[in-house]
Amino acid sequence: MEHLKLEPIGVIRTPYTRLEDMPIQPGGGKDVQGELIIEPEYRDGLADLDGFSHIYLLYLFHRTKTTTLSVVPFMDDRPRGVFSTRAPVRPNHIGLSVVELKSVQGCRVKIVNIDILDGTPLLDIKPYIQAFDSVGKTRSGWMGSERSEVESRRSDSRFT
Numbered sequence: 001m002e003h004l005k006l007e008p009i010g011v012i013r014t015p016y017t018r019l020e021d022m023p024i025q026p027g028g029g030k031d032v033q034g035e036l037i038i039e040p041e042y043r044d045g046l047a048d049l050d051g052f053s054h055i056y057l058l059y060l061f062h063r064t065k066t067t068t069l070s071v072v073p074f075m076d077d078r079p080r081g082v083f084s085t086r087a088p089v090r091p092n093h094i095g096l097s098v099v100e101l102k103s104v105q106g107c108r109v110k111i112v113n114i115d116i117l118d119g120t121p122l123l124d125i126k127p128y129i130q131a132f133d134s135v136g137k138t139r140s141g142w143m144g145s146e147r148s149e150v151e152s153r154r155s156d157s158r159f160t
Helices: 042-046 147-152
Strands: 010-012 032-040 054-062 092-103 108-112 120-127
Touching: 032 042, 042 092, 054 108
Parallel strands: none
Antiparallel strands: 010 032, 010 120, 032 108, 054 092, 054 120, 092 108
């Protein structure tokens, strides 16, 4: 397969400057504000985005140096296949977060409930659309933690 090249459309600004002690999911970044700084050539792509309450952010785990197919995730104590986790050491080092959209002003997008390292390259933005994205009955596999435990959990150095 021909090598695909992804180019960032901007950068994610957050108060998190160290990988350690960050929230492990957006719920742990409740009320934490961040900002997307979009490159000027992509500004027109932000038209109509402000009508959505939440957006998906696709980004690069740019500080991840390794790839592995088995990890011990933050919310477990045994090895799991990387594709059954949200660990950053995946083959393509791509991250995904759902955040609340506050405003769009020119090339700046204000967001809240963020769990991403400051300076992270942003690959794409997609709107969260309840009619498309919300699902009824689900299973969470090995993940048995309560929301409050996930929200209070912080990262350590295992994926740095």
